[in-house]
Amino acid sequence: MGKSKKPSMDEKAANEGDKLKHALLLEVLGRCEDWKNLTYAETHAGAGIYLASAQSPNKPHIANLFRLWSDADAEPAESDAGGRYFALLRRWWASERRINRYPGSILQSALYLKSRGVATEFRVTEADGDTCDRLTKAVKHCGIRPDFARFQEKIDWLTKNDPLVLLVDPLKFKEDYGTAREDEKPSSSRPAR
Secondary structure: OOOOOOOOOOOOOOOHHHHHHHHHHHHHHHOOOOOOEEEEEEOOOOOOEEEHHHOOOOOOHHHHHHHHHHOOOOOOOOOOOOHHHHHHHHHHOOOHHHOOEEEOHHHHHHHHHHHOOOEEEEEEEEOOHHHHHHHHHHHHHHOOOOEEOOHHHHHHHHHOOOOEEEEOOOOOHHHHHOOOOHHHOOOOOOOOO
16 A cells, blocks of 8 residues: 655645635634733644645646736725735735735734734644645744644643633544444434424
């Protein structure tokens, strides 16, 4: 049996699910701006910054998002749905060296919370060594030190502080959680009424 190919961390960055997750995450963080402090915890923190050049020409998610963003006729207010995400990308892509790069959730959270002056402790895990190295480089300037570990081994550390925003983002659900036993699976039939 051959070795399974490790998925590219850049491959799915800025896809439909990613955009929705990041827009919703920034909406949640926008509701935390008045808190004196915050712990932001994330499992499967990823690479921090993703490269458009590493994406398939058939699925250029980052390039498509950049084009969509730059072609927008009007800029939404930050208080509008998706407005915080739009504004964060505006600030991110204001630097020409970042045009072909996309910030992941940990970096978006750090940039957003810093811009709002929210005192934040970051607790993030990444279990893939190469990805953790990329993440460490991407978030070093934000004072974040990712923990190279499987999140299951760090549950208490990830969740012990309040107030807490916890993002659980499993890339490999089966490997992280296993599969349900037959008797644990939800019934596909509805109970009689």
